[in-house]
Amino acid sequence: MLDRLLNIDRRIIFAVLATIVIVAILFPMGLAIQISEPAKKLYREIESIPPGSYIFLSFDYDPASMAELDPMALAVIRHCFRKDLKIASLGLWPQGVLLGQANLEKAAQEYGKEYGVDFVNLGYKTGGIVVISGISTDLRSIFPQDYAERNIDELPLLNGIDNLEPFKLVVTFSAGDPGVRHWVMIAQARYGKKVGCGSTAVQAPAFYPYLQAGQLVGLVGGMKGAAEYEQLVKLPGLATAGMDAQSLAHAVIVFSIIFGNVIFLLKKRSSSG
Amino acid sequence: MKRQIPLIITFIVGIVMVVQYFIPRQPFAGLFDTFNRWFLIIAVFALLLGLMNLVRLHANKLRRRNKGWGYSVVLLGGLVATIFTGAKWGIGTGTPFNYIFVNIQQPMGATMFALLAFFIASASFRAFRARNIDATLLLVAAIIVMLGRVPIGNILWNKLPLIADWIMTYPNTAGQRAIMIGIALGTVSYSLRVILGIERTYLGGE
Numbered sequence: 001m002l003d004r005l006l007n008i009d010r011r012i013i014f015a016v017l018a019t020i021v022i023v024a025i026l027f028p029m030g031l032a033i034q035i036s037e038p039a040k041k042l043y044r045e046i047e048s049i050p051p052g053s054y055i056f057l058s059f060d061y062d063p064a065s066m067a068e069l070d071p072m073a074l075a076v077i078r079h080c081f082r083k084d085l086k087i088a089s090l091g092l093w094p095q096g097v098l099l100g101q102a103n104l105e106k107a108a109q110e111y112g113k114e115y116g117v118d119f120v121n122l123g124y125k126t127g128g129i130v131v132i133s134g135i136s137t138d139l140r141s142i143f144p145q146d147y148a149e150r151n152i153d154e155l156p157l158l159n160g161i162d163n164l165e166p167f168k169l170v171v172t173f174s175a176g177d178p179g180v181r182h183w184v185m186i187a188q189a190r191y192g193k194k195v196g197c198g199s200t201a202v203q204a205p206a207f208y209p210y211l212q213a214g215q216l217v218g219l220v221g222g223m224k225g226a227a228e229y230e231q232l233v234k235l236p237g238l239a240t241a242g243m244d245a246q247s248l249a250h251a252v253i254v255f256s257i258i259f260g261n262v263i264f265l266l267k268k269r270s271s272s273g
Numbered sequence: 274m275k276r277q278i279p280l281i282i283t284f285i286v287g288i289v290m291v292v293q294y295f296i297p298r299q300p301f302a303g304l305f306d307t308f309n310r311w312f313l314i315i316a317v318f319a320l321l322l323g324l325m326n327l328v329r330l331h332a333n334k335l336r337r338r339n340k341g342w343g344y345s346v347v348l349l350g351g352l353v354a355t356i357f358t359g360a361k362w363g364i365g366t367g368t369p370f371n372y373i374f375v376n377i378q379q380p381m382g383a384t385m386f387a388l389l390a391f392f393i394a395s396a397s398f399r400a401f402r403a404r405n406i407d408a409t410l411l412l413v414a415a416i417i418v419m420l421g422r423v424p425i426g427n428i429l430w431n432k433l434p435l436i437a438d439w440i441m442t443y444p445n446t447a448g449q450r451a452i453m454i455g456i457a458l459g460t461v462s463y464s465l466r467v468i469l470g471i472e473r474t475y476l477g478g479e
Contacts, residue, residue, distance in 0.1 A: 130316075
């Protein structure tokens, strides 16, 4: 009996998880979301930037992690546009460019912002840490054109901007390397820029030392962090909607761990006895 | 000479990059910018090399009709289609490239990653065992953080999110910091070995 339970067909576990996630999405419970301090810190930092200032966003992720990072990127962009901040962006990951652009355009429509005047997307350049280093001193030589091959001299937002100096804050949405670590190493540690980040839940624990040392001004971690940021800007979106499903999925996994261990201990006891 | 020239280049570039960090003035600042630009150009060629290798690998698989050759057809077809549409019409919103990205690549990428949740659930049942004290500590911490980081944790016990935050802020940060310092020391020592020519495995053949 115990052996049968221990060797349960994994498709049963898959089916249970799928059912719970689908039910939670179809019938939302609206569980209350508690906002963590790292997410509040990033919100407060952006909130403190005067309207009309420049902010730099880096979309360092791909479709595999868009479920976590897209909602937080959209929430931060909405926050920036609502505050009339001017956004320049790039992607250290090639696919991040278009994912970021989609979010920028979506938020721009809502707030009546114009490409080239209120936001620009510089695109992708291979090199990671070297790209950060390059734009910190000479943005124009690294990105003579934007993501759609427009000359950046034709983009009014970048008039008179030659490096990262005018940007009050850099926020990276990161699913791995190159990403948060490199922005902290170069933009923060070397050039003294304030850096905040949104990261996947898996990565977030690795960035707590940066947060504690003040090298990151804020941290939005995983879909939970994205939901927290949506609550902070009072614009509930996909992350808030997904929190019920994530809650129940976590509960299923925790139940699986406990159930598996109880059977394991019972079996151990019966075989030793 | 075949080995000495790369070693000399590595030594000069390595020393300049170290020195410019502490003396960000001319001529080191200029050399730093020049080396950075060279790196960006070389990185593009590395990308091209990877692309050519990928095409050769799958073309060979296709020619020999190896097992799974159908996937190579899809890969090469997708590669040609994205390169062609991107080069001809650009990658902006409303272009064919963007259509492929939004309607094919995005859902496929998201689906592949989403499958992970199912394997984690299955693995958590089969493999996450409290076999000893270390494993038990890890298991208890994982359960607290997993529940404490989602809204349901607060419903189960309102202290759970606080304990999860404490675990993340103190034990986790201490552990992560130790790992980071270890990695940093390892990187410094490895870099010095490379710059001084002691470590030569990157040249191949040794």
